[in-house]
Amino acid sequence: MYKVFVNEKPLFLTNTVERETDFRMFLLESVDIEQLIVNMFNNKVKKAFLYHPDEKETLKVLKEKIPVAKAGGGLVYNKKGEVLFIFRNGKWDLPKGGIEKHEEIEDTAMREVEEETGVSGLEIVQKLQKTYHVFKRNGTYRLKITHWFEMKTNYTGKLFGQIEEGIEKVAWLNPEQIREALGNSYENIKLLFENVEIEK
Template structure:
């Protein structure tokens, strides 16, 4: 099952029908995906499932209907085991950004971490899950697919937020401080921490 966040509300792409009742279920063949997304942005739908017997077909269909933005980001640890967070648009987030032409996604992730936070000395430890969310820019909907990597940093200076990206602050958070930050974060970011078992 894929979980795509639309305006921070979950849109599940699934090949199983369950008996829950707190969501709307749509059949891929008979629904206009874009209309579902618009209704989620308008808060008319809080949670939806898109069903097709083959999950991969749903993702292909979604990508065919909505332009895809590929991004890379980092879940960065320092030597003390603290995690690098950025604060932007009133929420805690992790550094990430769009891929540039001809760039490897690992390179994108490390470049974006460094650009957005000033933190260098990065080394990728392992690949994490991809996250998906739909955003609206200039009246157009886009699907952002972010490839996440766990990284270690030997950086010992003071992180600097990239002001032209609207980053108000950058902080190394202790594991004990992370649950509080996640209360004011995005659903996609929470997913990464569920996977990492850090909270």
């Protein structure tokens, strides 16, 4: 099952029919996806399921209905085991950004981390899960698919938030601070930490 966030509300792509309780269920093939997204942005729908009988096809069918933007980002650790966070639009986030033409997604992720935070000497440790959310740009709704990578660095220099990206703050956060930051973060970012052991 895929989980796509629309204005921080979950839209599940599923191949199982469940009895409706606190959510609405739609047929992925026939749904007016734009209308559903507008309703989610306007808080008329809090949670929805899009049904398609073939689970492998669900994401493909959704991509045919809405333009896709591909991005890469990093969950970056330093030598102390702290994680690199950025603060923008009033929330804690992880550095990420859109792919450029002829660029490999791993290169996108490392370039964006460096541009948004000033941190260099990055090394990819492993590929993490992808996250999905819908955003609006120039009047068009798009599905952003972000490829995440765990990275490490020995960088100890100054942190620089990319001003033109609206980044107000860049910080290395320890486990306790991470737990606090996740209380004021995005659902997709919380998802990434579900499988990460934050030391007590």
